[in-house]
Amino acid sequence: MSDHSSSAATPAGTATSVLEHPLVDGPVGPGCRKTDPIVIADGVTRQFGGLTAVDVEHVEIPRGQITALIGPNGAGKTTLFNLLTGFDKPNTGTWQFDGKSLAGVSAYKVSRSGMVRTFQLTKSLGRLTVLQNMLLGAQKQKGENLFRALFRALWKGEEADITTKAEELLARFKLDEKSEDYAASLSGGQRKLLEMARALMTNPRLVMLDEPMAGVNPALTQSLLGHIKDLKSEGMSVLFVEHDMHMVRHISDWVIVMAEGKIVAEGPPEKVMEDPAVIDAYLGAHHDTDLGDIDGPNPVEEAEKAAAARHADEHDDHEQKHGKDEA
Amino acid sequence: MDWGNILGNAAGELISPTTAAYALAAIGLNIHFGYTGLLNFGQAAFMLIGAYAFAISVLTFGAPLWVAVLAAFAASILFAFVLGIPTLRLRADYLAIVTIASAEIMRFVVTTTSLTNVTGAANGLSNFSGGFYDINPLPEGRYGFGPFVYSADQWWVRLVGWGIVLLATLLVFLLMRSPWGRVVKAVREDEDAVRALGKNVYSYKMQALVLGGVFGSLAGVIFILPRAVQPANYGTALTFFIWTIMLLGGAATLFGPIIGAMIFWVVLSLTQGILYGLIDVGILSFISTSQAGQIRFILVGLALMLLVIFRPQGIFGNKKELSFSV
Ligand SMILES: Nc1ncnc2c1ncn2[C@@H]1O[C@H](COP(=O)(O)OP(=O)(O)OP(=O)(O)O)[C@@H](O)[C@H]1O
Ligand SMILES: [Mg+2]
Numbered sequence: 001m002s003d004h005s006s007s008a009a010t011p012a013g014t015a016t017s018v019l020e021h022p023l024v025d026g027p028v029g030p031g032c033r034k035t036d037p038i039v040i041a042d043g044v045t046r047q048f049g050g051l052t053a054v055d056v057e058h059v060e061i062p063r064g065q066i067t068a069l070i071g072p073n074g075a076g077k078t079t080l081f082n083l084l085t086g087f088d089k090p091n092t093g094t095w096q097f098d099g100k101s102l103a104g105v106s107a108y109k110v111s112r113s114g115m116v117r118t119f120q121l122t123k124s125l126g127r128l129t130v131l132q133n134m135l136l137g138a139q140k141q142k143g144e145n146l147f148r149a150l151f152r153a154l155w156k157g158e159e160a161d162i163t164t165k166a167e168e169l170l171a172r173f174k175l176d177e178k179s180e181d182y183a184a185s186l187s188g189g190q191r192k193l194l195e196m197a198r199a200l201m202t203n204p205r206l207v208m209l210d211e212p213m214a215g216v217n218p219a220l221t222q223s224l225l226g227h228i229k230d231l232k233s234e235g236m237s238v239l240f241v242e243h244d245m246h247m248v249r250h251i252s253d254w255v256i257v258m259a260e261g262k263i264v265a266e267g268p269p270e271k272v273m274e275d276p277a278v279i280d281a282y283l284g285a286h287h288d289t290d291l292g293d294i295d296g297p298n299p300v301e302e303a304e305k306a307a308a309a310r311h312a313d314e315h316d317d318h319e320q321k322h323g324k325d326e327a
Numbered sequence: 328m329d330w331g332n333i334l335g336n337a338a339g340e341l342i343s344p345t346t347a348a349y350a351l352a353a354i355g356l357n358i359h360f361g362y363t364g365l366l367n368f369g370q371a372a373f374m375l376i377g378a379y380a381f382a383i384s385v386l387t388f389g390a391p392l393w394v395a396v397l398a399a400f401a402a403s404i405l406f407a408f409v410l411g412i413p414t415l416r417l418r419a420d421y422l423a424i425v426t427i428a429s430a431e432i433m434r435f436v437v438t439t440t441s442l443t444n445v446t447g448a449a450n451g452l453s454n455f456s457g458g459f460y461d462i463n464p465l466p467e468g469r470y471g472f473g474p475f476v477y478s479a480d481q482w483w484v485r486l487v488g489w490g491i492v493l494l495a496t497l498l499v500f501l502l503m504r505s506p507w508g509r510v511v512k513a514v515r516e517d518e519d520a521v522r523a524l525g526k527n528v529y530s531y532k533m534q535a536l537v538l539g540g541v542f543g544s545l546a547g548v549i550f551i552l553p554r555a556v557q558p559a560n561y562g563t564a565l566t567f568f569i570w571t572i573m574l575l576g577g578a579a580t581l582f583g584p585i586i587g588a589m590i591f592w593v594v595l596s597l598t599q600g601i602l603y604g605l606i607d608v609g610i611l612s613f614i615s616t617s618q619a620g621q622i623r624f625i626l627v628g629l630a631l632m633l634l635v636i637f638r639p640q641g642i643f644g645n646k647k648e649l650s651f652s653v
Contacts, residue, residue, distance in 0.1 A: 087519065111525035123520035125513045135506070136513050137524050143506030144526070146534050150501045159506065195520075202524055 044093030126184030137201025355542030364515030373543025577641025
């Protein structure tokens with residue numbers, strides 16, 4: 001533990017010179033300040049019994065950018081999501097979203113304030129149709145009030161509007177054919193897509209996706225990456241957890257690396273993979289256990305490949321080739 | 328065996344006020360469990376509260392009919408809050424435990440002898456429905472057709488009872504096709520997903536608990552209009568009959584509770600008629616009529632088992648929905 005935090009405290013300073021980046025105010029490193037943060041968290045810790053799942057001293061999520069949160073299994077990424085969105089209570093810590101403190105605020109209010117998350121283990125509403133799942137996402141519906149609900153005339157127009165919007169989104173996510181089917185009849189990947197589309201129905205300012213592409217086929221992944229970039233161009237901020245390094249490199253503007261509950265590295269995607277703290281995070285967490293061979297290789301390999309690609313200075317070619325292999 | 332009489336009695340159950348009361352209680356439970364997923368195992372308590380609030384208002388406070396009905400409403404709303412405030416934030420099973428326990432507590436409270444002058448203790452209460460029959464607009468006399476020949480008062484309680492059942496059904500229809508209904512159905516499927524979309528799940532669960540509880544309470548009032556209030560009627564068995572009715576008709580279906588209640592009472596009446604008839608003519612010599620009364624409920628249990636094995640979605644339920652059982 002202690003040598004992790006010490007290596008984290010001196011990020012890239014040892015090998016390379018101090019990095020700077022337009023998104024960052026000051027030197028780049030774990031917990032660095034952003035020029036325009038949308039989320040600022042301080043001293044957030046969460047313990048499960050003796051295990052410290054999250055221990056984040058300071059982290060900022062840049063506004064209007066796509067930020068990837070990566071780290072080995074059990075690093076505390078999902079727990080951090082749960083804490084920030086009010087689905088879990090921290091032992092200590094404060095955080096603010098868009099200048100508004102959200103510590104201790106209940107999950108539905110966090111969502112209403114514009115910070116909307118999806119779940120790693122998808123939560124589709126099985127005995128509702130796909131379209132109903134989508135409509136549920138729309139905010140401030142008049143018909144959701146018990147008394148107004150009785151009078152259809154009061155909410156009919158609004159219902160038509162959000163239905164149009166939902167159908168557009170479903171088409172984008174290739175679910176339009178399924179809109180009248182029960183969500184329970186969708187495949188695992190389709191449920192991921194539905195959950196993401198449903199989150200977008202809320203018009204979030206920050207969307208937090210927990211492994212959005214797990215189980216989605218590579219062809220669709222490509223087009224969804226495009227959609228995530230569109231979200232950015234519409235002014236939305238995106239924070240996503242992902243194990244697939246192609247995707248991370250392909251779309252993220254910024255990468256935050258967690259290991260054993262701490263932020264151990266931060267940086268632009270092409271730089272962060274070279275960070276010794278990252279390799280250490282993936283190798284160090286498990287490298288003397290048997291498990292290391294099973295869940296270690298992919299990200300480590302990727303980190304090494306990324307570094308190699310850098311050296312060979314043919315980063316883009318490599319990535320495209322690899323993307324095709326995968327498909 | 329007098330088949331005409333047996334069938335006539337069974338047909339009478341179709342429109343009896345008791346059937347209406349059970350249907351209404353099941354409509355309430357259907358809002359709780361069928362639509363919102365709340366495990367309420369104390370619907371009997373809501374019926375008890377409605378019955379006692381109505382009867383006590385009239386007998387102890389001399390309240391007019393409408394005040395007594397309002398008292399039944401208010402008492403059940405209060406009770407729903409008492410149950411819901413501590414439990415609806417917790418996991419679903421806590422509500423189940425609390426509702427079972429509080430239903431039994433309510434039954435013991437009204438049975439306790441120290442409240443005899445208010446609740447009548449084990450003897451219960453009677454002679455409180457004068458106000459209801461006073462406003463009966465139907466002409467005096469007995470009329471009807473076939474097996475359905477009743478006095479004016481008997482018609483009056485049937486009309487009002489079934490009128491309320493139909494209104495409640497209409498209300499459920501209007502609500503469940505609305506965005507409000509969409510939210511409560513989503514709560515049934517996954518609370519956290521609904522929270523993540525910015526809905527106050529706790530508030531929706533509370534609204535559903537109150538609404539279904541008010542229907543249970545009104546059912547309690549209809550139930551006692553043609554009879555006395557008897558604390559023994561409000562045991563856990565009553566709750567389980569209401570559950571049987573709801574599951575029989577099909578949870579989360581509009582007409583399930585009504586058809587479920589009709590089938591439940593018709594079958595009970597038929598089996599009673601047939602068993603008593605068989606005892607009468609000496610075919611069943613080894614059981615007494617009181618044992619026959621118990622056998623009816625064994626048969627109901629058996630029918631429920633067969634139902635969940637062969638038609639788990641109930642009569643109106645959608646097989647497709649059930650095939651992704653939760
Ligand atoms: N409810 C819980 N009770 C006890 N321990 C928990 C709980 N939730 C998470 N943990 C522990 O906290 C640590 C962090 O878990 P978390 O789910 O945040 O990891 P993660 O980074 O999302 O991993 P993955 O990439 O596998 O999804 C793990 O060691 C996990 O065992
Ligand atoms: Mg996770």
